[in-house]
Amino acid sequence: MLKLCLKDYLAARWWWLLALVAYALYATFPLMQNLAFMIAGAALIMGCLGVTVFIEDFFKTEAYFSSLPLRRSTIVQARYLLAGLLTLGGGIIVFAYGGLVNSMTWLRAVKINLGAIMTFEGVMGYVLALAFLVGFYFPFYFRFGLARGSLGFAIALLGLGLALAAVLALLNENPFKSADFLKDPGIGIVWAIGQVKDGLSPPLFIATAFVLTVGICWVSLRLSIRFYEKRDL
C-alpha cells in the first residue's frame, strides 16, 4: 500500500505543495473565525486528495497501475491510507500553522482566539469531519469514477445537509440558531462536541469518537472495495 502512496506522492507532490502555499496565503486572512480555520484545513486535505485522483483520471493511468501486481482491494486500501496520511500531515500543518500565526504579535489583524479549536475537542471535530467526508466520498468515487462519482457525492451531500437542516428546524430550541453560535460557528461546534464529551465522560467520549471514526472508515472501505472489484476499467 505504501508503494501506491509513494506513486501518488511522486505524481502529485508539486500540486500538494501548491495547495499548501495557497493554504498558507489564504489562511493568513480568514483566521478571523474558528469555522473558517476548520474549513480551510479540511479544504487543504480534500484539495490534496482531490488533485491526486484528478490527475490520475486526467492522465488515464488507472488501467496501467491496475495492471501491476496488485489486487483491487489493495488499490482501494492504499487510497484510504493516503487519505489518512494526508489528514494526519495536514492536521499537523494546520494546527502548527494556526498556532504560529496566532503567536505572531505583529499579525494582530488576523489574530483570533483559536483556544477553542486548538483543543482535544477541536482535533476530534477535525478528524471526524474528515473521516466523514472521505468515507462518504470514496464509495461514490470507486463505484462511478471521478466525474460521476464527484457529482453523486455532491448531490448526496447536499441532500444530507438539507435533511439535517430540516431535522434541526423541527427542534424547539435550535442551538445552531443562537446569536452566540452564529458569532463564531467554529467555537459553537467545538462547544457542542465538548458538551457531548462532558455528557459521556472523557474516556467514553474518546472510545465513542474512535469507534465512530473507525466505523465510518471500515464501512466505507468495505463498500469501496466491493464497488471497485466490480468496476470495468
Next chain:
Amino acid sequence: MDNVLEIKNLRKDYGDFRLKDVSFSVRRGYIMGLIGPNGAGKTTIIKLILNLIRRDGGDIRIFGLDNLKDEAAVKSRIGFVHDTPFFYERLRLKTIRAQIAPFYKDWDDALFHKLIGEFDLPPKKIFTKLSRGMKMKFALALALSHKADLILLDESTSGLDPVFRRELLAKLQGLIQDEKKSVLFSTHITSDLEKIADYVTFIRNGEIVFSAPMDETLATWSVVKAGNELLTEDNKRFFKGFRRREFSFEALTDNTGEAKRRFGGNAVFDKASLEDIMYYMTRGESHA
C-alpha cells in the same frame, strides 16, 4: 503440454458486444499472435487476463494459477504494454520508473537502463515530450525490466517506425530463446506476426475462428483466383470468403486439396497470408 496461459470458455457481455466462449492457450517458450479486425475483442481478452474488466464466465489460468484468486502473484510475472501507453505525462522517465519499479521484486535496474539506452530514451526527458513511438518503447522497457515470464503486447507495434519494429521483433524472438518466456502479441500488422509468431489465434466478432500453429495456418489456407463463371452457388458455399471483380474473383479456402480438385487448371492458387485470411473472413463476401 506446458501452457503458461490457458483460457477456457471466456465470456464478457457489454450489451452491444459479446465475447463468446473464447478458448485458447499459449505454450511456454512460444509467441502467440492474436489477430482480428477492430472491435473483434482482442483488447477485451487482454484486459480480462489482467483483470481490468470483470468476466461473465469462463476460466483464465496463468502459470497454472487462477488470474483472480492469485492476481498479484500472477501479475508479478507478466510484462504488459497496452495499446496506448498512459502514464503521468508531466513526469520524467526516471520518476515514472521510480513509481513502477517497487511493485516488482524481480525488477532489474541494470536491465532497465540498458534497454532505455538501446531505445535512445533520455531518463530525464518528460514523458509528454516523447513521440508515440518513443512512448511505446518506454512502455516496452518497463515491461521487459522485471524478467516477466509472459509478455502481453496489445497493438504495441502500431506507431513504431519499421526499423524499430524490426528491432522489437528481434528482441521478442531473443526473449523466448531460453524457452521459459512466452509472448501474447495482439496486432493489426499481420506481417510482423508472420515473421515471429509460432501460433496464431484469429478472433472475429468476439468468437475464435481458429487457433493453430503459424506454419500449419499458412500451409492450410489458400487464395483461389479464377473467372466469375466458376463462382457458382455451390462454390460460394465452399469458400470462407470471396471478392468478386468484373471478370474474375478471388476467394479464400482452408481446403486447398478440394479446391484443386474442383477447379484444376482453371484457377490459380496462392498461399494465403494472415492479412488475406483476415481480409476475406472479415470484409469479403460470403454465401451466408
